[in-house]
């Protein structure tokens with residue numbers, strides 16, 4: 001830092017502020033803010049950074065800044081954002097700030113054309129330039145490429161993913177309508193997999209890896225979407241300001257009178273799976289008028305529609321129907337999908353009450369008779385069988401004299417509620433699997449030479465109240481962060497060293513301890529939770545205490561009462577824990593962790609849907625028997641861990657620094673087909689993400705003061 005030159009110093013709310021150093025202490029500097037002459041404050045030496053000579057000037061690539069540090073990088077991105085330049089490079093990494101409005105001409109056909117074949121840096125930073133670089137690398141290196149899109153919820157990951165797909169299919173498409181189909185598939189996926197959250201009206205509640213495949217002439221031949229772990233808890237419950245998946249509301253708002261009657265639909269407040277969250281529709285002034293009053297909830301009628309330029313439940317319903325047609329779904333299949341969605345809604349309305357008899361079981365409440373009939377009818381089930389399966393569990397004795405005898409164990413009200421919700425989650429998530437499978441059939445390809453994959457997973461989340469869903473998502477992001485650390489920071493620096501470039505070492509925080517805290521065998525939070533689920537009487541409190549006991553002095557874990565926020569300090573030690581993630585500390589409330597971690601559907605219910613009279617429903621559950629272990633076959637309600645699914649199917653491969661592991665994560669479908677020798681440790685590097693795109697929410701730019 002040079003004498004008499006302004007510096008960036010920390011600011012309690014704005015991140016950084018411009019000031020002058022007026023005194024140098026042993027380990028702190030006295031700073032006088034530029035906009036508050038005469039007022040000084042102390043700042044730790046390592047948190048004060050030199051500022052650029054002209055803080056209002058901006059550059060396309062942060063690497064061209066005279067002083068590259070956290071503050072100058074943020075300032076550059078902020079200045080650019082204020083001028084609608086939402087994209088900025090850091091070498092071949094692209095930072096994108098969500099503008100939350102349509103910047104004129106930014107993504108239009110002329111813009112697409114201009115980026116074709118241009119090297120990174122020739123034109124202003126753009127997501128199209130990143131897509132084109134991936135394409136050119138694929139062509140030159142004759143190797144598949146990937147683009148990782150990372151950022152917190154609402155930062156713009158999905159929108160940027162869509163721009164990448166649009167760019168590639170438009171610029172390098174083969175002229176067939178397959179390009180259109182790939183883009184058309186999005187509304188369908190979003191209807192079933194996206195929902196309104198407090199952070200994002202159109203939040204993707206599943207991770208996806210979209211592959212665009214190219215032939216030997218490097219023209220688009222097809223696509224493939226892999227999806228990871230849909231957020232299932234949302235199907236049965238949402239917090240106050242959030243909604244269930246869009247499709248539920250779109251169907252209620254947009255279905256024709258005929259379909260509405262067939263599916264016995266009402267307004268969102270008439271369904272338990274919708275009425276504990278927000279029951280308003282997204283609508284513009286005009287489309288709101290077109291939705292009939294009897295389809296609107298009292299909340300909607302009182303407060304009015306939810307507003308979002310890109311969302312409109314009724315219009316989106318019609319657009320989704322057009323998209324379905326375009327990608328080849330006929331009316332029967334369309335109705336099949338809607339029927340199952342409505343079936344799930346009616347299932348949620350089934351209520352139970354205690355029998356009052358000595359058996360201690362429960363029965364359906366009288367008023368649930370009609371809803372049972374609707375649900376059974378829509379899902380092709382026998383009404384009585386459904387009633388019995390929801391209120392009892394079939395067990396097969398495995399020992400003793402009566403070995404092999406079938407016994408029916410009556411369920412308590414709470415157990416029946418759980419069984420109902422487990423069935424709803426199983427049916428809806430199978431339906432979502434089907435939607436993705438169906439979408440994939442729309443852009444088939446026989447052979448492909450290479451592909452460009454775009455990874456878009458749920459971003460880091462922290463709310464006032466954080467539960468199991470945030471815990472899983474943040475664990476996943478912790479893994480992604482580790483991948484960045486390994487690939488970008490560690491490997492790059494090793495390369496610099498090998499090549500003798502005297503570049504100063506960049507220090508970064510290794511997050512392995514945080515990952516271990518979550519996933520270590522036996523002592524990790526996930527294993528402790530699984531262990532709790534296996535206890536005869538699992539409890540959230542016992543689980544939370546076990547976590548604290550096992551990690552008393554862990555740097556990354558602490559009790560809620562140590563939180564900076566009063567709301568968390570009110571929680572008891574057995575009601576939650578705080579984890580210090582790479583992106584910040586998050587307080588998780590552990591109520592319902594045990595329940596949410598259990599994905600088991602008891603056998604009587606599973607067999608019921610597997611034998612549905614409805615072919616479509618039956619097919620949704622095809623192959624499900626093959627995944628059961630012998631315990632389940634014997635009728636014991638064995639526990640299936642959701643947390644562990646996150647661990648094994650989604651991220652475990654990402655953790656490995658070796659490229660082969662990364663490959664197996666990104667493209668498990670292709671990975672599984674590879675010959676064994678290629679998968680071995682000595683295999684050559686198969687796969688390397690060529691470009692990375694970080695999305696940032698606009699509030700990121702308000703972290704520090706404007707000057």
Ligand SMILES: Nc1ncnc2c1ncn2[C@@H]1O[C@H](COP(=O)(O)OP(=O)(O)OP(=O)(O)O)[C@@H](O)[C@H]1O
Pocket residue numbers: 098099100101102103151152153154155156157158159160199200201202203204205310457458459695
């Ligand atoms: N480039 C952009 N131009 C205009 N609006 C944008 C842009 N990117 C994002 N948005 C707006 O921000 C909203 C949220 O973006 P998006 O859904 O892509 O976030 P996300 O990072 O994928 O969030 P999540 O992790 O919750 O799915 C979009 O619905 C859109 O309204």
